Each structure stands twice: as C-alpha cells, then as structure tokens.
Amino acid sequence: MKKLIALSLLVILSACDSDQTVEKPDGAENYALMCAGCHDPGPGHPGTMLLEQAGRPVASLFGRDDLDREYLRTIVRQGLIEMPPFRPTELSDAEIDEIYAHIMSAEPPVTTPAMPVK
Numbered sequence: 001m002k003k004l005i006a007l008s009l010l011v012i013l014s015a016c017d018s019d020q021t022v023e024k025p026d027g028a029e030n031y032a033l034m035c036a037g038c039h040d041p042g043p044g045h046p047g048t049m050l051l052e053q054a055g056r057p058v059a060s061l062f063g064r065d066d067l068d069r070e071y072l073r074t075i076v077r078q079g080l081i082e083m084p085p086f087r088p089t090e091l092s093d094a095e096i097d098e099i100y101a102h103i104m105s106a107e108p109p110v111t112t113p114a115m116p117v118k
C-alpha cells in the first residue's frame with residue numbers, strides 16, 4: 001500500500017513538472033506581457049512615441065533592422081531614460097533572447113505615425 005501511495009505521488013509530481021514547461025511563456029508572450037504596452041506600433045505607446053521623437057526611422061521595435069542583440073540585452077537589463085530595467089528574476093537572458101528573436105521574426109508593421117506628419 002505504502003508503495004502504491006509513493007508511486008502515485010511520483011506520478012502526480014511528475015505531471016506537475018511537465019505542466020510547468022508547457023506554461024512557460026515564449027518570446028511572443030513575454031513581449032506581449034513586458035514590452036508591448038510601451039513598444040507596440042502607433043499612438044499611445046510611450047516607447048514608440050519617444051523613439052519617434054528621437055528620430056528612429058521605425059519607431060516600434062518591430063520592423064527595425066538595425067537592432068543588435070547585445071544592444072537590446074543591455075537596454076533591457078539597464079533601462080534607458082524613461083524605460084525601466086528588468087532584473088534576471090523578471091526576465092532571464094534566455095527569455096530576452098527569445099523576445100529578440102520574436103521582434104526580429106515579426107512582420108514589419110504598417111505604421112500610422114504616432115505624431116501627425118505635415
């Protein structure tokens with residue numbers, strides 16, 4: 001009987017374990033959770049608006065072909081002026097790389113400028 005209980009506990013525990021790997025968010029989900037609110041294309045996103053003000057040719061992160069992986073990692077870890085830094089407990093290095101891969105693989109947006117163009 002004891003053996004049976006131990007065995008069923010083991011089965012339950014390993015089931016929990018595999019559930020966790022399934023639920024781990026991927027690059028697209030982490031982007032949506034941690035970055036989209038400030039960096040999605042269009043008005044109402046402070047990151048996009050400030051980067052447009054700073055004169056970036058493409059203001060959203062999507063569609064940038066000049067974003068270096070090391071540069072993005074450094075910004076995410078240290079922040080930049082208005083952008084808060086992210087700790088390794090919030091985003092691991094691997095998760096930052098997945099976000100980078102997602103940004104690079106996404107289709108460039110058809111942008112409506114964040115600010116009116118004359």
Ligand code: HEC
Nearest residue numbers: 034035038046047050051056072075076080081082083084
């Ligand atoms: C609270 C809003 C906010 C969040 C959340 C945020 N950012 Fe930013 N980010 C900004 C702002 C604002 C800037 C522009 C810097 C400035 O002028 O203040 C910026 C700049 C950047 C830059 C530099 C781009 C360039 O052209 O130099 C990168 C790269 C970047 N963010 C990546 C990310 C990633 C990846 C995430 C998610 C993990 C993220 N940001 C989350 C607000 C945010």
